[in-house]
Amino acid sequence: MQERIYKTPAVVLRRLDFGETGKQLIIYTPRYGKLSVIAKGVKRATSKLAGHLEPLALSHVVAARGRNLDTITQADTVESFIRARSEPDRLFHALLVAELLDKLTVERDPNPVLWLLFVDTLRRVDSGDDTWRATVYFWLRLLSESGYQPALDACVQCGSALVPRSLYFGPTAGGLLCQSCRVSDLGAFPVSPNAVKVMRAGLAQPYEEFGRIRVSPELRQEIGSLLRSSTRSLLEVELGSAGLLDELRWPASAHSAS
Amino acid sequence: MRMVAEPVERLIDELSRLPGVGPKTAARLAFWLLKSSDERANALADAIREVKQRVKHCSQCYNYTESDPCAICSSPSRDRSVVCVVEEPLDIRAIERTHEYKGLYHVLLGHLSPLDNMTPDKLKLRELESRIKQGGIKEVIIATDATSEGNSTAFFISRMLEPYDVKVTRLAHGLPVGGDLEYADEVTISRALQGRQVM
Numbered sequence: 001m002q003e004r005i006y007k008t009p010a011v012v013l014r015r016l017d018f019g020e021t022g023k024q025l026i027i028y029t030p031r032y033g034k035l036s037v038i039a040k041g042v043k044r045a046t047s048k049l050a051g052h053l054e055p056l057a058l059s060h061v062v063a064a065r066g067r068n069l070d071t072i073t074q075a076d077t078v079e080s081f082i083r084a085r086s087e088p089d090r091l092f093h094a095l096l097v098a099e100l101l102d103k104l105t106v107e108r109d110p111n112p113v114l115w116l117l118f119v120d121t122l123r124r125v126d127s128g129d130d131t132w133r134a135t136v137y138f139w140l141r142l143l144s145e146s147g148y149q150p151a152l153d154a155c156v157q158c159g160s161a162l163v164p165r166s167l168y169f170g171p172t173a174g175g176l177l178c179q180s181c182r183v184s185d186l187g188a189f190p191v192s193p194n195a196v197k198v199m200r201a202g203l204a205q206p207y208e209e210f211g212r213i214r215v216s217p218e219l220r221q222e223i224g225s226l227l228r229s230s231t232r233s234l235l236e237v238e239l240g241s242a243g244l245l246d247e248l249r250w251p252a253s254a255h256s257a258s
Numbered sequence: 259m260r261m262v263a264e265p266v267e268r269l270i271d272e273l274s275r276l277p278g279v280g281p282k283t284a285a286r287l288a289f290w291l292l293k294s295s296d297e298r299a300n301a302l303a304d305a306i307r308e309v310k311q312r313v314k315h316c317s318q319c320y321n322y323t324e325s326d327p328c329a330i331c332s333s334p335s336r337d338r339s340v341v342c343v344v345e346e347p348l349d350i351r352a353i354e355r356t357h358e359y360k361g362l363y364h365v366l367l368g369h370l371s372p373l374d375n376m377t378p379d380k381l382k383l384r385e386l387e388s389r390i391k392q393g394g395i396k397e398v399i400i401a402t403d404a405t406s407e408g409n410s411t412a413f414f415i416s417r418m419l420e421p422y423d424v425k426v427t428r429l430a431h432g433l434p435v436g437g438d439l440e441y442a443d444e445v446t447i448s449r450a451l452q453g454r455q456v457m
Binding site for chain 1: 277278370371372373374375376377378405406407409410413414417434435436437438441442443444445446448
């Protein structure tokens with residue numbers, strides 16, 4: 001029988017109003033995956049839970065199972081990622097990471113690998129000096145973990161070997177296309193061999209090695225746009241946080257110069 | 259077979275759309291209205307109709323008002339060099355209750371929350387920028403909620419106003435009156451320490 005009360009580490013991805021003073025939280029956990037839970041009274045200034053259930057903070061939560069939604073009864077912050085939540089550039093990258101995880105996962109589908117990757121990414125965005133790199137690494141790995149890894153080794157349509165001078169990315173096709181197959185995806189656009197190299201490295205290498213590759217601001221822009229169009233095609237909606245980063249001139253931030 | 263008359267069912271359905279009202283509360287309210295006098299029920303219906311017909315957003319601050327500009331924007335006793343930016347019209351009520359603030363307001367009508375599709379174009383941000391461009395404003399006090407969404411909105415506004423010669427401040431964060439220190443999270447305590455005052 002399932003226990004009535006359970007404890008789990010969790011990160012709040014998103015919150016919605018619930019009743020007069022409560023919030024419905026979308027949390028990500030290692031054992032249960034993504035969950036919708038209720039936190040009562042957190043809109044009150046004196047709430048003991050509110051500060052521990054802010055988006056992007058890692059907390060230990062205790063929840064009681066309910067008929068529809070579980071209710072949080074206790075919460076205690078483990079890592080507050082204070083810089084990621086208080087410095088604009090870090091915050092907007094962390095929000096993009098949370099939005100990607102929220103939109104590309106379904107409820108109650110636990111994935112411990114994704115949990116570790118998510119928490120490691122929050123740590124990198126919080127303390128590292130390259131928020132763009134941490135975000136793009138997460139983005140590539142998340143696509144791979146959720147079964148949407150872009151095909152970058154051969155033409156996704158005909159399987160033929162790719163010629164570096166004429167590479168195209170097809171967002172609907174889900175990967176690279178050769179010169180003759182590019183017409184199969186109306187949204188296909190040219191992509192540089194260096195962008196492909198960086199993305200291949202992100203999918204294959206550990207973060208430490210990926211972190212050593214030099215990536216120019218132009219290349220960052222190109223990879224960012226490619227991942228956005230690929231994800232837009234998957235989700236059929238625009239990523240709100242990516243739009244926000246655009247408005248703040250992403251990726252030309254202080255942290256991203258290489 | 260219908261459990262209750264069709265108009266009652268419609269009323270329950272409409273009432274259950276109200277925030278914080280579930281189907282059971284909606285049914286209770288509907289039956290209370292049914293039992294109450296005609297005058298009371300009509301007064302409620304008239305009040306709802308009137309509020310929708312006569313109340314609109316102030317063209318300057320976007321607060322709810324019957325006359326445009328609103329009473330605060332048109333008052334000669336308010337300090338026109340300070341603008342306090344809030345998320346919702348209800349926040350103005352909270353600040354006005356303190357009797358501490360004498361400046362003007364600007365209501366954003368929401369906060370940035372890209373995950374809920376609340377992007378900058380959905381808020382009254384450009385309208386705030388236009389007010390600053392017109393000149394005369396020396397300080398912008400950002401009074402968004404002390405949440406991640408409120409912080410994102412505050413960062414966005416401070417960056418948007420960087421090119422202008424205006425002082426941008428944010429409401430202090432810290433321990434709430436009546437709150438227990440032992441239950442406060444580390445961000446709240448560290449903000450409270452940063453903002454400590456000499457006694």
